[in-house]
Amino acid sequence: MGLLDGKTALIFGVANERSIAWGIAQAFSREGAELGISYAGEALERRVRPLAAQIGCDFVEPCDVASDEQIENITAKAVERFGKVDILVHAIAFANREELSGPYYNTSRAGFHLAMDISVYSFTALAKAFQPYIPAKGALLTLTYYGSEKVTPNYNVMGVAKAALEASVRYLAYDFGRQGVRVNAISAGPVRTLAAAGVAGFKEMYQRYAEVAPLRSNITAEDVGNAAVFLCSDLASKITGEILFVDSGYNILGVAEPIE
Numbered sequence: 483m484g485l486l487d488g489k490t491a492l493i494f495g496v497a498n499e500r501s502i503a504w505g506i507a508q509a510f511s512r513e514g515a516e517l518g519i520s521y522a523g524e525a526l527e528r529r530v531r532p533l534a535a536q537i538g539c540d541f542v543e544p545c546d547v548a549s550d551e552q553i554e555n556i557t558a559k560a561v562e563r564f565g566k567v568d569i570l571v572h573a574i575a576f577a578n579r580e581e582l583s584g585p586y587y588n589t590s591r592a593g594f595h596l597a598m599d600i601s602v603y604s605f606t607a608l609a610k611a612f613q614p615y616i617p618a619k620g621a622l623l624t625l626t627y628y629g630s631e632k633v634t635p636n637y638n639v640m641g642v643a644k645a646a647l648e649a650s651v652r653y654l655a656y657d658f659g660r661q662g663v664r665v666n667a668i669s670a671g672p673v674r675t676l677a678a679a680g681v682a683g684f685k686e687m688y689q690r691y692a693e694v695a696p697l698r699s700n701i702t703a704e705d706v707g708n709a710a711v712f713l714c715s716d717l718a719s720k721i722t723g724e725i726l727f728v729d730s731g732y733n734i735l736g737v738a739e740p741i742e
């Protein structure tokens with residue numbers, strides 16, 4: 483008996499085996515969901531297809547979420563294949579690298595728009611496209627980070643984007659509530675994925691996190707996958723519009739104790 487038996491889930495944002503989306507896909511598969519996976523562009527196909535095969539998933543489709551046309555296409559393909567989509571997971575973010583260091587006030591207009599389009603609007607665009615095909619008891623899920631609430635040096639425009647994404651979760655939760663569909667986010671602690679690689683100061687911040695967080699531990703994509711199973715399963719049937727921290731308790735701290 484799996485927690486997601488009989489449910490169809492479409493997961494956006496698998497880039498490689500370190501992706502949080504991949505941790506979610508594995509956990510969903512373990513719990514009995516029928517899966518579809520979407521990736522950003524042709525270049526990723528040779529990485530993503532073999533991963534999908536590992537969990538017996540053969541619905542593997544590209545979708546650049548900057549394109550309304552590609553969102554329409556994948557919606558049509560998913561509906562043709564599955565007939566309905568119970569669960570949609572959005573694990574996508576992007577800002578130009580130059581926006582992720584130095585002072586926030588140097589953010590360019592174009593860089594601001596791009597970060598908002600890919601990291602925020604895309605969740606709303608997917609919600610809109612799939613709305614007619616998500617039955618009651620369905621769930622939408624996105625991924626956020628604490629830099630939306632408190633300053634994380636260099637996170638910059640992404641922090642502003644995540645604040646807008648979290649507000650989108652609440653507005654979407656209101657809209658979808660009438661059809662019995664829930665909308666939530668997981669706020670994950672730092673994970674060493676492609677999107678974290680090469681970020682100025684990430685390594686130091688990641689190490690310090692495990693020293694100061696209440697659970698004295700970093701988090702993994704598997705931890706996020708397990709929380710995602712809960713939020714998208716009927717166990718969470720009255721939880722919507724919520725931001726659930728999977729962060730070893732880091733966000734409750736007022737002051738980090740100095741390390742000896």
Ligand code: NAD
Nearest residue numbers: 495496497501502522546547574575625672673675676677
């Ligand atoms: P990742 O690089 O594995 O995943 C990011 C994904 O976004 C990639 O699959 C990439 O292809 C996709 N993407 C970027 N532009 C796209 C576009 N135009 N169209 C479609 N897809 C596009 O990194 P990740 O850390 O697994 O990131 C997944 C989510 O988790 C992001 O929303 C990120 O902000 C969030 N998050 C990450 C961390 C962390 O420390 N890694 C912490 C909290 C939240």
Ligand code: 0WE
Nearest residue numbers: 575576577579582627635636637672677678681
């Ligand atoms: O949401 C994220 C990753 C966001 C991200 C990262 C990149 C790096 C490479 C979005 N776009 C890009 N574009 C690139 O070209 N995280 C929560 C991980 C992360 O990223 C940071 C962090 C943390 C934590 C960036 C600066 C400071 C801290």
